[in-house]
Amino acid sequence: MPKEIHPYGVLLRPIITEKSTQLTQLDKYVFEVDVRANKNQVKEAVELAFDVHVREVNTVLVKGKAKRFGRRITKMPDWKKAIVTIAAGEKIEILEGV
Secondary structure, three states, X not given: OOOOOOHHXXXXXXXXXXXHHHHHXXXXXXXXXXXXXXXXXXXXXXXXXXOOOEEEEEEEEEOOOEEEEOOEEEEOOOEEEEEEEEOOOOOOHHHOOO
């Protein structure tokens, strides 16, 4: 059984890109989440933090890129992205107008 993550520790930051801002028209919001978090934990965290009803959560494990620093090639860390669909008519106000 994995160790429980506090709901406020699940969501790390919102992802603000051109594609993610277009997804807000479809009631979908994109967040960077803790790599250990599962879909149920992401759903609970979004509902608690923003007081909305979550319909669906899709998660993607994004592999870190290889970066070159002089002669040395290092790999950036892997991270997890969650695309959260909320109920129609609801909005996450903190991400509006970005």
